[in-house]
Amino acid sequence: MTLNTTYEEKFEQRHIAPDAAETQEMLKVVGAASVDELIAQTVPEKIRLKAPLNLPKAKSEFAYLRDLKQTASKNKVFKSYIGQGYYDVIVPGVIQRNILENPGWYTQYTPYQAEIAQGRLQALLNFQTMVLDLTGMEIANASLLDEGTAAAEAMFMQYSLRKNQSAKTFFVSKELFPQTIDILKTRAEPYGIELQIGDHETAELTDNMFGAIVQYPAGNGAIYNYADFAAKGHEKGIKLTVVADIMSLILLTPPGEWGADIVVGSTQRFGVPMGFGGPHAAFFATKEEYKRSMPGRIIGVTIDSAGDYALRMALQTREQHIRRDKATSNICTAQALLAIMAGMYAVYHGPQGLKLIAERVHGLAVSLSDALSKLDYTLLNQSYFDTIAVEVGNLAGSIHAEALNNELNLNYHGSVITISVDETTQPEDIKTLVKIFAKVKGKTLNDTTVETEVETVIPADLQRTSAYLTHPVFNTHHSEHEMLRYIKSLETKDLSLCHSMIALGSCTMKLNATTEMVPVTWAEFSRMHPFAPVDQTGGYMQLFDELNRWLSEITGFAAMSLQPNAGAQGEYAGLMVIRAYHHDRGDHHRNIVLIPSSAHGTNPASAAMAGMKIVVVKCDENGNIDVADLKARAEQYKDELSCLMVTYPSTHGVFEESIIEICEVIHQYGGQVYMDGANMNAQVGLTSPATIGADVCHLNLHKTFCIPHGGGGPGMGPIGVAKHLVPYLPGHAVVDIDNGKAIHAVSAAPWGSASILIISHAYIAMMGPDGLTNATRYAILNANYIKSRLENHYPVLYTGSHGRCAHEMILDCRSFKAAGIEVVDIAKRLMDYGFHAPTVSFPVAGTVMVEPTESEPKHELDRFCDAMIAIRKEIASVEQGTSDKTDNPLKNAPHTMTAISADEWEHTYNRKTAAFPLPYVATHKFWPSVGRVNDTYGDRTLICSCPPLTEYEFEESEVTTPEYGT
Incomplete structure (x- = not known):
């Protein structure tokens, strides 16, 4: 037996779920001889890349983490007293591990x-x-x-x-x-x-x-x-x-x-x-x-x-x-995952624990201030919480050098130094600081004292007297056992990718691999202050440089700005860059933006924020941009035209074949093309925004490039731009980002949510050029497989010229309304089958938009399709009068364990139909923890904080019939 000693596992095979056998089975259903044939029928030839992506060869997971450790070691994690809105923290282990x-x-x-x-x-x-x-x-x-x-x-x-x-x-x-x-x-x-x-x-x-x-x-x-x-x-x-x-x-x-x-x-x-x-x-x-x-x-x-x-x-x-x-x-x-962590921090410590932490921070600052005063330094603020300002005269340089020798970072403003104490600061750290300030004056620690018991310097009229965090949730879970159980009790109420696919159109819920996530918590990355001296940030600078080059290659652009820390913020940043470009050329009058009627709502919202006037462009009956209307609008506003905002593939899930002509029309009249990168999962390796003709594109790294959604955030939305727009990319007031003619910052930190850029860096490095391209190919295959399985049950609203969808499709549910079934009923009924609903009523009301991603295997796609087909049969039963129009599994969905196990069951259908509609559900049941929520009641009696459980009781007269809509 000959042994292969050069084998190295490919991450691509872990990320892309369908294997060779499944691929052939799916192609047979789709009606294509090969994946290449399917892609040729889906992606217009004239926008296809002529050469493969020029990216480094894929690394294995082991090799990537090994090499990243070397990169991380170039970050010097000095003790930070910089403050300015960023402070070192102690992350409770129970929160780090379990959230x-x-x-x-x-x-x-x-x-x-x-x-x-x-x-x-x-x-x-x-x-x-x-x-x-x-x-x-x-x-x-x-x-x-x-x-x-x-x-x-x-x-x-x-x-x-x-x-x-x-x-x-x-x-x-x-x-x-x-x-x-x-x-x-x-x-x-x-x-x-x-x-x-x-x-x-x-x-x-x-x-x-x-x-x-x-x-x-x-x-x-x-x-x-x-x-x-x-x-x-x-x-x-x-x-x-x-x-x-x-x-x-x-x-x-x-x-x-x-x-x-x-x-x-x-x-x-x-x-x-x-x-x-x-x-x-x-x-x-x-x-x-x-x-x-x-x-x-x-x-x-x-x-x-x-x-x-x-x-x-x-x-x-x-x-x-x-x-x-x-x-x-x-x-x-939003930043849901981080908000959850912060909220849990308060739950874990409770009001008394938080007060002890705050008093300790304040006390250490007072102790430091008192000691420096005894060394004859001038303290500029007499009342403070954690930050003292010290006038040091001509000693700033000496203090700076000595602080660096002790691996400390202070905040320098000429002859004034501010020092911010945080939760991680220890009494020994205060002594080290005092030694430094004493040494530059030729003194020693013996020339002063560092007190351990000090009095507050907060003015009496500004000291808090009111109670806080009195709700039981903040006064119960203080042992790790209790906290662990509380976190787990909430986790079990939520459906995540741990349970099943989440086939959300335009949201791309794909694999967030463990190896991609691991480095985020490494101290070399997690404990770095964003305003640390640049010579201490070599690891991050290398990572940013590589990610910039890789994303530029993928998009075809000249450069990226990694600063925008959400997709919509990337939209705004891109539009502000376009605005700056026009203004720099003296074209202050160019403020009209053309936006297709199918666009995501953040597009016009971002345009309005950028001070632009919105002109809507029609879409034709096939869901494509109406080119004749676009030309008419562009010609009508040729002197004021700033840009076009377009999503590609379209928001309707189709590769529009007129896209190059559309871009040429905009450029003909002096406008720029802004591309919404929401659907980049159908572009990477096959085409690119620059190839198509765009000038700017934001990338949702939390979609195409694997940063997880985190229950509603974090996200990242960096923008790529053509060469003529590079000088206008966002700058920063604290850290020098020299782009030449930079717009002001769009995010508080110079590189946005820098620590999670590692995730996308890992994804690209481990997939390599071939893996990234195959991910796109399989995203398109998986989508077309679902389309082929469901199109005889649900009309597919838009397709390309060969009857193919891109990486997502829109299923039309509007006809069911005649039987009293709304699209929201389908969404809720899917929960009984163990699935999160696809995107509901966007971009067309009364529809669902489905995107499976490349990370889902055939059997999971089949499970979803089986559920959708079974639901269609339930709808047919209502349409035919077999099921009651108001008392049926769809209208009453979702069904909770409490409802199913109740002594009384008064519905016209049985419990098994309600809770276990297909055989697989019985062995893989996820129970919704509440019945269908009543939005109308909640908005009418708005309560946005934790109500005392003893007071939160509903009078029978207050409980109204829920009003549901899309």
């Missing part, structure tokens, strides 16, 4: 299907409750992207709420963190908002101001009493946003108690690693009267079909796909 590293949590989708998302909805409600308690506000959302963009959202909300429509000035405290001011500049410019940056103590508040924003504690660490400033502003109708440090609010008077209208900030300090900038969950809290103007997702309490406690996302009329260019925000991705 951050647990696919039962990180592979969940956004909780649009509430009945199978009750676990993460409860965790997010805990987060909202925590935010409300600590800020003293009335309503909070379930996280935003980061502190800087949350502040920008607050500014725009204040702008949209202004009563004086001529008011255009926004006061900005000079003590805001510089990255936040940078983002405010980005968001203000398209609307002509004037930022007045100054000192809140001397600023003159005028009638032309609509809002103001301050930092609490301030960027220099000082604690100011803003109560008078807030009152003066309110006299003139000026609303106040407060950017607050959440850890400080345990000891400081909540902003809601002294006049804040909006409070934003980051929850990074609550057990979420710095990760060189992210991902971190920002919070946003405001007054209840502004609830319909608040950006982001709100989790609310309601009841289910049995009248029992249930949760769901509230006020969904604010979603972008409904309000489009009238939306107050383009936010689509």
